Amino acid sequence: MKLLEYEAKELLRAYGLPVPRGQQVESANTVLNLPFPVVLKVQIPKGGRGKAGGIKIVANQAEYEPTAKELLAKPILGCDVRSLLAEEKLEIGRELYLAITIDRTTGLITLLAHKRGGMEVESLSNDDDPLLRIPLSGSPGGAVSKQLSRYFDLQKLQVMLSHLYEVFIKEDALLVEINPLVVLTDGGLMCADAKIELDDAASFRHAGREYEMAISSQFIELSATGTVASMANGAGLAMATVDAIKAAGAEPANFYDVGGGTDVEGMVRAFQKIAAMPEVAAIVVNIFGGITRCDEVARAIIEAQKVCKYLPQLYIRLTGTNETEGQRLLEAAGITFYPTLADCVQQAVASIRKAS
Numbered sequence: 001m002k003l004l005e006y007e008a009k010e011l012l013r014a015y016g017l018p019v020p021r022g023q024q025v026e027s028a029n030t031v032l033n034l035p036f037p038v039v040l041k042v043q044i045p046k047g048g049r050g051k052a053g054g055i056k057i058v059a060n061q062a063e064y065e066p067t068a069k070e071l072l073a074k075p076i077l078g079c080d081v082r083s084l085l086a087e088e089k090l091e092i093g094r095e096l097y098l099a100i101t102i103d104r105t106t107g108l109i110t111l112l113a114h115k116r117g118g119m120e121v122e123s124l125s126n127d128d129d130p131l132l133r134i135p136l137s138g139s140p141g142g143a144v145s146k147q148l149s150r151y152f153d154l155q156k157l158q159v160m161l162s163h164l165y166e167v168f169i170k171e172d173a174l175l176v177e178i179n180p181l182v183v184l185t186d187g188g189l190m191c192a193d194a195k196i197e198l199d200d201a202a203s204f205r206h207a208g209r210e211y212e213m214a215i216s217s218q219f220i221e222l223s224a225t226g227t228v229a230s231m232a233n234g235a236g237l238a239m240a241t242v243d244a245i246k247a248a249g250a251e252p253a254n255f256y257d258v259g260g261g262t263d264v265e266g267m268v269r270a271f272q273k274i275a276a277m278p279e280v281a282a283i284v285v286n287i288f289g290g291i292t293r294c295d296e297v298a299r300a301i302i303e304a305q306k307v308c309k310y311l312p313q314l315y316i317r318l319t320g321t322n323e324t325e326g327q328r329l330l331e332a333a334g335i336t337f338y339p340t341l342a343d344c345v346q347q348a349v350a351s352i353r354k355a356s
């Protein structure tokens, strides 16, 4: 599960890392308890918001309301904006990159660093220096912090590193990324942006904690480059749906078993998660109602679609218990459906071929 920036920063703050003073803004009427100038940042589960117009600096109260309104009104990078993070504006000297993750090839918890922060690491070109990688065998000690100090030309990194490591271990994270780690003009350090990904398999150890993008364990992201997403009721049918997409020559993006299919909140989250996947252009919905009632699924789909206005096209097959009522509801809502899974998959894959 990816945390939104404000959630990630709350965690970092709780572990003693330096985070800008900030406040969540859910409407343009929210009264700010921050001195101007203020930075407004859309809270979506994607990076690259700056370039996409999702980060605005407001100089005073008069600019604040219209800017907040504008940012909350339209989708950024295909994601609905439900809230903003307002933060004190920073006096930025340098922007660095610092992260802890598990290195896939070595299987080791690894510290990653780069002198050029602020941009997506994925976009580092061959002309740039590679990321500095330091495998960790425990909380980073003096040797690691000295190596990093030399690399960044910065003093006093030891405490920050041990806090960062603590977040990674205690929260069962897969990634804790500070980008940019800002060196302020007065020399202080500040985590200006943060990306935290938690291990869903360990969520039972963190009961009672709620995150916006949290999703049932029935949702599994299969491929970041997948073009066709899917949802089905029952694990077997969900697997068969993924297979059918693959067999038709497209890359399946995810696996999602909606279970009984009446959990609107869960479905909304699944749709939001799908909408945030960069390559997805179609969603196959495969419902074969037994205990699951098609009319309830139809209502959930209609509700979920209302909440997520900017979804990729749906290709729905809805048969079984109460199918007549379910199909009538979809029709009334102007949502197309198809008689078989094969039709859905074919149409979905064809639409992607046309688009590319």
Ligand code: GDP
Pocket: 039, 041, 046, 047, 048, 049, 050, 051, 055, 087, 088, 089, 090, 091, 092, 095, 117, 118, 119, 179, 180, 192, 193
């Ligand atoms: P991202 O574009 O989604 O990765 O969002 P970031 O929080 O990383 O912000 C993008 C860029 O905005 C940063 O790299 C900074 O260069 C710039 N920026 C300018 N002023 C500020 C500020 O006061 N706070 C933050 N967080 N970023 C700022």
Ligand code: MN
Pocket: 047, 048, 118, 119, 179, 180, 193, 194
């Ligand atoms: Mn960033």
